Each structure stands twice: as structure tokens, then as C-alpha cells.
Amino acid sequence: xxxxxxxxxxxxxxxxxxxxxxxxxxxxxxxxxxxxxxxxxxxxxxxxxxxxxxxxxxxxxxxxxxxxxxxxxxxxxxxxxxxxxxxxxxxxxxxxxxxxxxxxxxxxxxxxxxxxxxxxxxxxxxxxxxxxxxxxx
Amino acid sequence: xxxxxxxxxxxxxxxxxxxxxxxxxxxxxxxxxxxxxxxxxxxxxxxxxxxxxxxxxxxxxxxxxxxxxxxxxxxxxxxxxxxxxxxxxxxxxxxxxxxxxxxxxxxxxxxxxxxxxxxxxxxxxxxxxxxxxxxxx
Numbered sequence: 486x487x488x489x490x491x492x493x494x495x496x497x498x499x500x501x502x503x504x505x506x507x508x509x510x511x512x513x514x515x516x517x518x519x520x521x522x523x524x525x526x527x528x529x530x531x532x533x534x535x536x537x538x539x540x541x542x543x544x545x546x547x548x549x550x551x552x553x554x555x556x557x558x559x560x561x562x563x564x565x566x567x568x569x570x571x572x573x574x575x576x577x578x579x580x581x582x583x584x585x586x587x588x589x590x591x592x593x594x595x596x597x598x599x600x601x602x603x604x605x606x607x608x609x610x611x612x613x614x615x616x617x618x619x620x621x622x
Numbered sequence: 623x624x625x626x627x628x629x630x631x632x633x634x635x636x637x638x639x640x641x642x643x644x645x646x647x648x649x650x651x652x653x654x655x656x657x658x659x660x661x662x663x664x665x666x667x668x669x670x671x672x673x674x675x676x677x678x679x680x681x682x683x684x685x686x687x688x689x690x691x692x693x694x695x696x697x698x699x700x701x702x703x704x705x706x707x708x709x710x711x712x713x714x715x716x717x718x719x720x721x722x723x724x725x726x727x728x729x730x731x732x733x734x735x736x737x738x739x740x741x742x743x744x745x746x747x748x749x750x751x752x753x754x755x756x757x758x759x
């Protein structure tokens with residue numbers, strides 16, 4: 486049972502998104518806000534260049550929790566995200582997921598979910614998730 | 623200035639997702655958990671059939687806030703989502719976004735963000751968002 490999630494376990498995942506992926510997310514979600522794809526429009530804003538949708542940046546939590554940590558069988562119960570800084574196309578980020586509280590009886594865990602800029606360590610998304618997993622928690 | 627967001631303003635949007643859209647989200651997010659696309663696997667779970675990613679279901683909030691209510695220029699500051707019930711492919715849902723608190727000085731608002739099953743009214747996602755919009759709040 487050594488592979489059950491334990492308090493203070495940490496999982497890290499480096500990732501980045503291309504403009505093509507941002508455009509694909511705009512298509513599938515219907516969020517075609519020009520701040521995410523129109524360079525000329527973005528240049529007129531405080532961000533200066535297109536930014537990644539917060540929901541696309543945050544989807545790394547869904548990927549990690551559902552496929553790796555704790556992995557298959559995860560049921561997503563809650564996700565909170567604070568978007569602290571804009572995320573940009575082509576920039577390397579790291580998701581840092583930390584098990585803060587684990588209830589092995591109810592098979593539930595509360596995890597801190599962060600995205601940081603890989604090079605600076607600056608937090609761009611700060612959040613918390615609650616999940617259930619009958620075989621891995 | 624009558625088009626500024628006001629407390630208690632409500633916006634409703636009917637939507638549904640196809641399996642092709644779910645597959646596209648799995649691709650762009652990297653969340654290839656089989657519960658979202660593998661019918662045989664899903665049949666062995668409590669859900670019985672493939673369910674939509676919570677982040678895809680919740681992306682309707684990003685779409686509405688960023689493109690319609692309050693719309694262009696919205697800066698997403700926070701999103702909380704509780705996944706109350708599974709969401710299924712081809713089912714009609716309604717997003718209901720309600721302005722709960724509006725600060726016209728700081729141009730910020732707190733909104734209740736819900737997704738309900740269109741036919742039954744059952745809440746499938748319950749949440750809250752904080753946004754800023756310099757021209758529409």
C-alpha cells in the first residue's frame with residue numbers, strides 16, 4: 486500500500502502552451518476573447534501580448550490529478566484558482582501539487598495546487614483542490 | 623452608463639458538449655483520463671458512461687465572463703468550482719451567472735457561477751468568480 490497518497494507528497498510537472506493550443510482551447514470552450522489570440526488587440530492592453538486562458542493554464546491540475554497524482558480513478562470534487570499573474574504562450578511553467586490533508590477512510594484529499602514560472606518561481610496560479618480516489622487515497 | 627454591471631444582474635447561457643469536443647479538450651489539456659472518452663472503462667465506474675472534464679464544463683464561465691457578461695476586457699482574478707454531479711456528453715446544461723457584489727470604484731465584481739441541468743434544474747457545478755473590467759464594471 487506504499488503507493489497510497491500521503492500527506493506532504495509533492496508532484497511537479499513542467500509544461501507550456503503554444504498559440505495553436507490556446508486557439509484550440511478558444512475553439513472548444515467558445516471563449517474567443519481576443520486577449521487570448523489577437524496580437525494587435527493584446528498590444529493595447531496592460532498585458533501587451535496574448536495571454537493564455539486561466540482555464541487552460543489551470544487544466545494542468547486536471548491532467549495531473551486525473552492521470553498521475555493520485556491518477557486514474559480520481560473524482561474531482563472542488564477546484565479553487567486565484568489567477569495571480571498572466572500566463573504567456575511559449576513560457577515554461579511548473580505545476581506544483583502538494584497533498585495537504587489525506588483522509589484514508591473516506592479516500593479523500595485536499596491538495597494545494599500551484600503554477601509557477603519555471604525560471605523565476607513566481608506564482609501565477611494559487612489554488613486548492615479536493616479529490617476522491619477509492620484505490621489511491 | 624446603463625450597461626455597467628449591476629448587483630443582481632443575471633446572465634443565462636444554454637450549452638452542451640459533444641464527445642468530439644471532450645476528446646479535443648483531452649488533447650489540448652493532456653487530461654486523457656479514460657473516464658472521459660473510453661465507454662468500456664466508464665461502464666465499470668459509478669458513472670456508467672463517459673463524463674465531461676470538470677474543467678471543460680466550467681469553461682462556460684470563462685466564455686460568458688470573457689465574451690458576454692460583463693464581456694470584452696474582463697480580467698479573471700479567481701474561480702471556485704464545486705463539482706456536485708457528473709456532466710454527460712449531449713446533455714443540455716444552463717450556465718447561470720449572477721452578480722452578487724459590484725465595486726464600481728475598483729471595477730471589480732464577485733459573481734455566483736452555476737451550471738444546472740436544463741431539464742431538471744439540478745446544480746452540477748456551484749461556484750464563485752471574481753473579475754475586473756475597467757469599462758464594464
